[in-house]
Amino acid sequence: MDKKSNDSSKPHMIEALSVDNVVLGIENGRLMVLTAKYNAGLAQGQWGLLGGWVSYDEPIDNAAKRILKMITGVDDMYLEQFRAFGDVQRYPAERVVTIAYYALVRPDLYKMMPGGTASHVEWRDVHKLPTLIYDHSSIVKAVLSHLKNKIRHEPIGFNLLPEKFTLLQLQEVYEAILDVKLDKPNFRRKILKMNLLIDCEEKQKGVMHRAASLYRFDMVVYQKLCEHGFNFEF
Amino acid sequence: MDKKSNDSSKPHMIEALSVDNVVLGIENGRLMVLTAKYNAGLAQGQWGLLGGWVSYDEPIDNAAKRILKMITGVDDMYLEQFRAFGDVQRYPAERVVTIAYYALVRPDLYKMMPGGTASHVEWRDVHKLPTLIYDHSSIVKAVLSHLKNKIRHEPIGFNLLPEKFTLLQLQEVYEAILDVKLDKPNFRRKILKMNLLIDCEEKQKGVMHRAASLYRFDMVVYQKLCEHGFNFEF
DNA sequence: GCAAAAGTGTTTCCACTACACCCATGG
DNA sequence: CCATGGGTGTAGTGGAAACACTTTTGC
Missing domain, CATH: 3.90.79.10 (Nucleoside Triphosphate Pyrophosphohydrolase)
Structure with missing residues (x-):
């Protein structure tokens, strides 16, 4: 200041x-x-x-x-x-x-x-x-x-990522903010079940391992969930 | 103002x-x-x-x-x-x-x-x-x-009650704030399992029905739970 | 083949739900 | 004995945790 x-x-x-x-x-x-x-x-x-x-x-x-x-x-x-x-x-x-x-x-x-x-x-x-x-x-x-x-209660994590991102990137956001390690399989399932992600039908490029699917945030579903209140714990 | x-x-x-x-x-x-x-x-x-x-x-x-x-x-x-x-x-x-x-x-x-x-x-x-x-x-x-x-995430409801209160009074606080009806048996179990309440070993008086047990809020347990993060949903 | 990360399956357990039901008390 | 709220029991469901496992890709 x-x-x-x-x-x-x-x-x-x-x-x-x-x-x-x-x-x-x-x-x-x-x-x-x-x-x-x-x-x-x-x-x-x-x-x-x-x-x-x-x-x-x-x-x-x-x-x-x-x-x-x-x-x-x-x-x-x-x-x-x-x-x-x-x-x-x-x-x-x-x-x-x-x-x-x-x-x-x-x-x-x-x-x-x-x-x-x-x-x-x-x-x-x-x-x-x-x-x-x-x-x-x-x-x-x-x-x-x-x-x-x-x-834990609102999907603000998406603001820290590019429009298209992999599930591991998203997990790393949660891990960085919460300062914990999360279980990959469980994280995947939980986040996917929320229906907040749209599969871009596109793969990562330029990585030296199996390419991950790219997802993007579904704002419409999010707005609906907001009104009903939902849980975002990991 | x-x-x-x-x-x-x-x-x-x-x-x-x-x-x-x-x-x-x-x-x-x-x-x-x-x-x-x-x-x-x-x-x-x-x-x-x-x-x-x-x-x-x-x-x-x-x-x-x-x-x-x-x-x-x-x-x-x-x-x-x-x-x-x-x-x-x-x-x-x-x-x-x-x-x-x-x-x-x-x-x-x-x-x-x-x-x-x-x-x-x-x-x-x-x-x-x-x-x-x-x-x-x-x-x-x-x-x-x-x-x-x-x-839903912090037990602030206790501030709205007298020091000693019944479970139904506590439930009414939640119902008033959340503007919903809650299931009595389930509310009891959930709130008791948190160990945030101490049984006063005392009964309600002057009511025209079976007297309820009085409880008080356990600040010490609460402080511990705060540090670990806990869930308070109903 | 190996490393690295993607992604799936499975088992166990616990919590929440939705009820039905019994208990105690005053009138 | 009835009304009112206090309080317990239980079957069913679903999600979360833990961890083994298979798949894909570049080098």
């Missing part, structure tokens, strides 16, 4: 309110989080989440989206509010309440365009994070815990 | 940020929400949630607690943050982002002491709510939906 701008040519920002994004992706079966190095302000030279201020005339969800787009160049990622963090001491020198969001993305999909307040961005293994600025470390921790719960 | 105070004798409040509480309780097997009638400000004469402003020198959680205590006189209720609501138009005349909290309480436990900004408070059936001010109706709706999910 950058220090607050006092430049009056910029849009009017809400005082004492910010947004911070926990951007997550999977790389080589490991859950990674995007960190930014700030080139100005209180956090100059330090690493933190991708945050910024909320304009008086934009919804908070848009603020999160705008900040992400500014730094990553992408605006169609899965983005959801987590919750607000509002301890008095969380931000030095000034009272700032922040609203944390999390995004699930595919690290391979786009090139980062560090700009604005972040001079560099870097993917880091969530298990090997350095200390982040302010309370960002605890925000990440809370989001990860939330995600472990969420993935 | 009251109109912002400009009285400089009061503590300095954060601009554009408020807190709103969805206070829930069970009465006669029906899920009720506490509403307040405001006696001043933009919302004068109208019904809404129990809200207020956040002071510069208090954590947001404390703000929610303080406002609840001011209006209800109670400060030991189960209170948890839900999430922020930050549409530009949600509050008329001014940009205000609000952080919604929900509380689970026993309506019978205490007398309301309407004071401060709320001239009256009233319990209302969540299925028969009038239109509330601002976006409070949609906040209630979102909290109820959240609660339906949450009660």
